[in-house]
Amino acid sequence: MANEVEPQLIKELFEELQTERYVTIATIDHETGGPNVSALSWLLAKDEKTILFAADSRSRIIENIKGNRFVAITLVANESTYSIQGKAEVTTGRIDGIPLKLSMVKLEIDEVRDVMFYGSKIVTEPMYDKIYDPTAATKLDQQVMETLKKA
Template structure:
Protein backbone atom coordinates (compact mmCIF):
# COMPACT_ATOMS: atom_id res chain seq x y z
CA UNK A 1 0.00 0.00 0.00
CA UNK A 2 2.71 2.46 -1.02
CA UNK A 3 2.37 6.24 -1.21
CA UNK A 4 -0.20 6.59 1.56
CA UNK A 5 -0.07 10.02 3.25
CA UNK A 6 -1.21 10.81 6.80
CA UNK A 7 -1.18 14.07 8.82
CA UNK A 8 0.46 12.31 11.77
CA UNK A 9 1.75 8.99 13.06
CA UNK A 10 -0.55 6.03 12.56
CA UNK A 11 -0.87 3.82 15.69
CA UNK A 12 1.65 1.19 14.57
CA UNK A 13 4.30 3.86 13.90
CA UNK A 14 3.58 5.59 17.20
CA UNK A 15 4.22 2.26 18.96
CA UNK A 16 7.42 1.65 16.98
CA UNK A 17 8.72 5.02 18.21
CA UNK A 18 8.25 4.28 21.92
CA UNK A 19 11.78 2.95 22.35
CA UNK A 20 15.23 3.39 20.91
CA UNK A 21 15.52 2.36 17.26
CA UNK A 22 17.48 3.05 14.09
CA UNK A 23 16.21 5.90 11.91
CA UNK A 24 17.86 8.34 9.57
CA UNK A 25 17.40 12.08 9.93
CA UNK A 26 17.69 14.50 7.01
CA UNK A 27 18.25 18.20 7.61
CA UNK A 28 19.28 21.10 5.40
CA UNK A 29 23.04 21.63 5.61
CA UNK A 30 23.61 25.14 6.99
CA UNK A 31 26.78 25.60 4.91
CA UNK A 32 25.85 24.16 1.51
CA UNK A 33 22.05 24.30 1.50
CA UNK A 34 22.07 20.66 0.40
CA UNK A 35 20.81 17.58 2.21
CA UNK A 36 22.54 16.26 5.32
CA UNK A 37 21.70 12.72 6.49
CA UNK A 38 22.56 11.16 9.85
CA UNK A 39 21.69 7.97 11.71
CA UNK A 40 19.89 8.55 15.03
CA UNK A 41 18.75 6.05 17.66
CA UNK A 42 17.47 8.05 20.64
CA UNK A 43 14.01 8.85 19.34
CA UNK A 44 10.58 8.92 20.98
CA UNK A 45 7.08 9.71 19.70
CA UNK A 46 5.54 12.07 22.25
CA UNK A 47 2.16 11.93 20.52
CA UNK A 48 0.84 11.43 16.98
CA UNK A 49 2.00 14.91 15.94
CA UNK A 50 5.35 15.15 17.73
CA UNK A 51 8.61 13.20 17.68
CA UNK A 52 11.50 13.91 20.05
CA UNK A 53 15.11 12.92 19.43
CA UNK A 54 18.48 13.66 20.98
CA UNK A 55 21.87 14.30 19.48
CA UNK A 56 25.24 15.40 20.78
CA UNK A 57 24.95 19.13 21.46
CA UNK A 58 27.96 19.77 19.17
CA UNK A 59 26.39 17.84 16.29
CA UNK A 60 26.05 19.61 12.95
CA UNK A 61 22.35 18.68 13.19
CA UNK A 62 21.84 21.33 15.89
CA UNK A 63 23.23 24.17 13.78
CA UNK A 64 21.37 22.92 10.70
CA UNK A 65 18.05 23.05 12.56
CA UNK A 66 18.83 26.46 14.03
CA UNK A 67 19.32 27.81 10.49
CA UNK A 68 16.52 25.87 8.76
CA UNK A 69 13.89 23.88 10.68
CA UNK A 70 12.84 21.58 7.84
CA UNK A 71 13.66 17.95 8.62
CA UNK A 72 12.67 14.42 7.65
CA UNK A 73 12.92 11.24 9.68
CA UNK A 74 13.13 8.05 7.63
CA UNK A 75 11.67 5.06 9.48
CA UNK A 76 11.64 1.45 8.31
CA UNK A 77 8.79 -0.33 10.10
CA UNK A 78 5.50 -2.12 9.50
CA UNK A 79 6.96 -3.82 6.38
CA UNK A 80 7.44 -0.44 4.72
CA UNK A 81 9.49 2.77 4.64
CA UNK A 82 8.09 6.04 5.97
CA UNK A 83 9.08 9.67 5.54
CA UNK A 84 8.09 11.71 8.60
CA UNK A 85 8.49 15.37 7.66
CA UNK A 86 8.02 18.53 9.63
CA UNK A 87 9.64 21.43 11.40
CA UNK A 88 12.29 20.78 14.02
CA UNK A 89 13.19 23.04 16.91
CA UNK A 90 15.55 22.83 19.84
CA UNK A 91 13.45 21.89 22.87
CA UNK A 92 16.28 21.68 25.42
CA UNK A 93 19.81 22.79 24.47
CA UNK A 94 21.18 20.58 27.25
CA UNK A 95 19.05 17.56 28.22
CA UNK A 96 19.01 17.15 32.00
CA UNK A 97 19.45 13.84 33.81
CA UNK A 98 21.96 12.21 31.48
CA UNK A 99 25.76 12.02 31.71
CA UNK A 100 26.33 13.13 28.10
CA UNK A 101 25.90 16.64 26.71
CA UNK A 102 22.85 16.04 24.53
CA UNK A 103 20.39 18.39 22.87
CA UNK A 104 16.70 17.48 22.80
CA UNK A 105 14.99 18.31 19.51
CA UNK A 106 11.26 18.31 18.79
CA UNK A 107 9.88 17.57 15.32
CA UNK A 108 6.35 18.91 14.76
CA UNK A 109 5.02 16.55 12.11
CA UNK A 110 3.50 17.98 8.93
CA UNK A 111 2.98 14.66 7.18
CA UNK A 112 3.83 10.98 7.28
CA UNK A 113 4.25 9.41 3.87
CA UNK A 114 4.64 5.74 2.99
CA UNK A 115 7.49 5.97 0.47
CA UNK A 116 8.02 2.29 -0.26
CA UNK A 117 8.20 1.58 -3.97
CA UNK A 118 5.20 -0.12 -5.53
CA UNK A 119 4.70 -3.86 -5.25
CA UNK A 120 7.19 -4.49 -2.46
CA UNK A 121 7.56 -4.76 1.29
CA UNK A 122 10.41 -4.76 3.78
CA UNK A 123 11.17 -8.34 4.77
CA UNK A 124 13.90 -7.58 7.33
CA UNK A 125 14.19 -4.37 9.31
CA UNK A 126 17.63 -2.87 10.00
CA UNK A 127 19.34 -4.08 13.15
CA UNK A 128 22.41 -2.78 14.96
CA UNK A 129 24.54 -3.62 17.96
CA UNK A 130 26.33 -1.33 20.39
CA UNK A 131 30.07 -1.92 20.14
CA UNK A 132 30.94 -0.75 23.65
CA UNK A 133 30.14 -2.08 27.13
CA UNK A 134 26.64 -3.61 26.88
CA UNK A 135 25.66 -2.83 30.48
CA UNK A 136 26.84 0.78 30.15
CA UNK A 137 25.01 1.14 26.83
CA UNK A 138 21.77 -0.23 28.28
CA UNK A 139 22.02 2.08 31.31
CA UNK A 140 22.68 5.13 29.13
CA UNK A 141 19.84 4.25 26.76
CA UNK A 142 17.40 4.00 29.70
CA UNK A 143 18.61 7.32 31.13
CA UNK A 144 18.22 9.13 27.83
CA UNK A 145 14.75 7.75 27.04
CA UNK A 146 13.53 8.53 30.59
CA UNK A 147 14.89 12.09 30.35
CA UNK A 148 13.14 12.50 27.01
CA UNK A 149 9.83 11.28 28.48
CA UNK A 150 10.11 13.83 31.30
CA UNK A 151 10.87 16.74 28.95
Protein backbone atom coordinates in the same frame (compact mmCIF):
# COMPACT_ATOMS: atom_id res chain seq x y z
CA MET B 1 -0.53 2.91 4.16
CA ALA B 2 0.96 2.21 0.71
CA ASN B 3 1.28 5.37 -1.40
CA GLU B 4 -0.71 7.41 1.08
CA VAL B 5 0.05 10.64 2.90
CA GLU B 6 -1.17 11.16 6.45
CA PRO B 7 -1.04 14.34 8.58
CA GLN B 8 0.21 12.38 11.61
CA LEU B 9 1.59 9.03 12.72
CA ILE B 10 -0.71 6.08 12.20
CA LYS B 11 -1.21 3.81 15.22
CA GLU B 12 1.37 1.23 14.09
CA LEU B 13 4.09 3.84 13.61
CA PHE B 14 3.28 5.57 16.89
CA GLU B 15 3.73 2.22 18.65
CA GLU B 16 7.01 1.55 16.83
CA LEU B 17 8.34 4.88 18.09
CA GLN B 18 7.84 4.08 21.77
CA THR B 19 11.28 2.47 22.06
CA GLU B 20 14.77 3.27 20.89
CA ARG B 21 15.29 2.37 17.22
CA TYR B 22 17.37 3.10 14.14
CA VAL B 23 16.22 5.94 11.88
CA THR B 24 17.88 8.43 9.59
CA ILE B 25 17.27 12.17 9.68
CA ALA B 26 17.71 14.53 6.75
CA THR B 27 18.41 18.18 7.48
CA ILE B 28 19.46 21.19 5.41
CA ASP B 29 23.19 21.76 5.87
CA HIS B 30 23.87 25.09 7.59
CA GLU B 31 27.05 25.66 5.55
CA THR B 32 26.28 24.34 2.07
CA GLY B 33 22.48 24.56 1.89
CA GLY B 34 22.48 20.98 0.57
CA PRO B 35 21.04 17.83 2.10
CA ASN B 36 22.65 16.21 5.13
CA VAL B 37 21.71 12.74 6.40
CA SER B 38 22.57 11.32 9.82
CA ALA B 39 21.52 8.29 11.88
CA LEU B 40 19.68 8.48 15.22
CA SER B 41 18.47 5.96 17.78
CA TRP B 42 17.20 8.04 20.70
CA LEU B 43 13.73 9.12 19.66
CA LEU B 44 10.22 8.82 21.01
CA ALA B 45 6.77 9.63 19.64
CA LYS B 46 5.23 11.85 22.32
CA ASP B 47 1.89 11.80 20.50
CA GLU B 48 0.72 11.32 16.90
CA LYS B 49 1.94 14.80 15.89
CA THR B 50 5.17 15.07 17.92
CA ILE B 51 8.49 13.21 18.00
CA LEU B 52 11.19 14.01 20.54
CA PHE B 53 14.80 13.02 19.95
CA ALA B 54 18.22 13.51 21.46
CA ALA B 55 21.44 14.24 19.56
CA ASP B 56 24.94 15.32 20.47
CA SER B 57 24.83 19.05 21.22
CA ARG B 58 27.85 19.60 18.95
CA SER B 59 26.46 17.58 16.04
CA ARG B 60 25.70 18.80 12.56
CA ILE B 61 22.06 17.80 13.17
CA ILE B 62 21.69 20.46 15.88
CA GLU B 63 23.54 23.16 13.93
CA ASN B 64 21.46 22.44 10.84
CA ILE B 65 18.14 22.61 12.70
CA LYS B 66 19.14 25.95 14.22
CA GLY B 67 19.61 27.24 10.66
CA ASN B 68 16.61 25.57 9.01
CA ARG B 69 13.82 23.82 10.90
CA PHE B 70 12.67 21.54 8.04
CA VAL B 71 13.63 17.89 8.57
CA ALA B 72 12.64 14.43 7.38
CA ILE B 73 13.03 11.24 9.38
CA THR B 74 13.16 7.94 7.52
CA LEU B 75 11.65 5.06 9.45
CA VAL B 76 11.65 1.42 8.35
CA ALA B 77 8.71 -0.28 10.06
CA ASN B 78 5.40 -2.01 9.43
CA GLU B 79 6.91 -3.80 6.36
CA SER B 80 7.51 -0.45 4.64
CA THR B 81 9.60 2.74 4.60
CA TYR B 82 8.16 6.05 5.80
CA SER B 83 9.23 9.66 5.46
CA ILE B 84 8.13 11.72 8.47
CA GLN B 85 8.44 15.41 7.63
CA GLY B 86 7.99 18.49 9.71
CA LYS B 87 9.60 21.35 11.56
CA ALA B 88 12.09 20.74 14.35
CA GLU B 89 13.11 22.94 17.25
CA VAL B 90 15.96 22.51 19.71
CA THR B 91 14.07 22.66 23.03
CA THR B 92 16.95 21.90 25.39
CA GLY B 93 20.51 22.91 24.56
CA ARG B 94 22.02 20.50 27.10
CA ILE B 95 19.99 17.80 28.82
CA ASP B 96 20.71 17.73 32.58
CA GLY B 97 21.64 14.47 34.26
CA ILE B 98 23.08 12.79 31.16
CA PRO B 99 26.85 12.21 31.04
CA LEU B 100 27.05 13.14 27.34
CA LYS B 101 26.42 16.63 25.96
CA LEU B 102 23.01 15.97 24.40
CA SER B 103 20.36 18.35 23.12
CA MET B 104 16.64 17.58 22.97
CA VAL B 105 14.71 18.33 19.79
CA LYS B 106 10.96 18.43 19.21
CA LEU B 107 9.67 17.59 15.73
CA GLU B 108 6.16 18.80 14.90
CA ILE B 109 4.92 16.45 12.18
CA ASP B 110 3.43 17.92 9.00
CA GLU B 111 3.11 14.68 7.01
CA VAL B 112 3.86 10.98 7.09
CA ARG B 113 4.40 9.45 3.68
CA ASP B 114 4.82 5.79 2.74
CA VAL B 115 7.77 5.95 0.33
CA MET B 116 8.28 2.23 -0.34
CA PHE B 117 8.62 1.44 -4.03
CA TYR B 118 5.68 -0.27 -5.71
CA GLY B 119 5.06 -3.98 -5.26
CA SER B 120 7.49 -4.61 -2.43
CA LYS B 121 7.73 -4.88 1.33
CA ILE B 122 10.47 -4.85 3.94
CA VAL B 123 11.21 -8.37 5.21
CA THR B 124 13.98 -7.51 7.69
CA GLU B 125 14.19 -4.24 9.58
CA PRO B 126 17.59 -2.62 10.26
CA MET B 127 19.32 -3.81 13.41
CA TYR B 128 22.41 -2.55 15.19
CA ASP B 129 24.69 -3.43 18.10
CA LYS B 130 26.31 -0.98 20.50
CA ILE B 131 30.04 -1.71 20.30
CA TYR B 132 31.11 -0.04 23.55
CA ASP B 133 30.64 -1.22 27.14
CA PRO B 134 27.22 -2.98 27.18
CA THR B 135 26.49 -1.96 30.78
CA ALA B 136 27.29 1.70 30.10
CA ALA B 137 25.30 1.61 26.85
CA THR B 138 22.22 0.20 28.56
CA LYS B 139 22.43 2.74 31.38
CA LEU B 140 22.85 5.67 28.97
CA ASP B 141 20.02 4.47 26.72
CA GLN B 142 17.69 4.18 29.71
CA GLN B 143 18.63 7.65 30.97
CA VAL B 144 18.04 9.29 27.59
CA MET B 145 14.77 7.49 26.87
CA GLU B 146 13.41 8.26 30.35
CA THR B 147 14.27 11.92 29.84
CA LEU B 148 12.39 11.95 26.52
CA LYS B 149 9.38 10.25 28.13
CA LYS B 150 9.24 12.86 30.91
CA ALA B 151 9.52 15.83 28.54
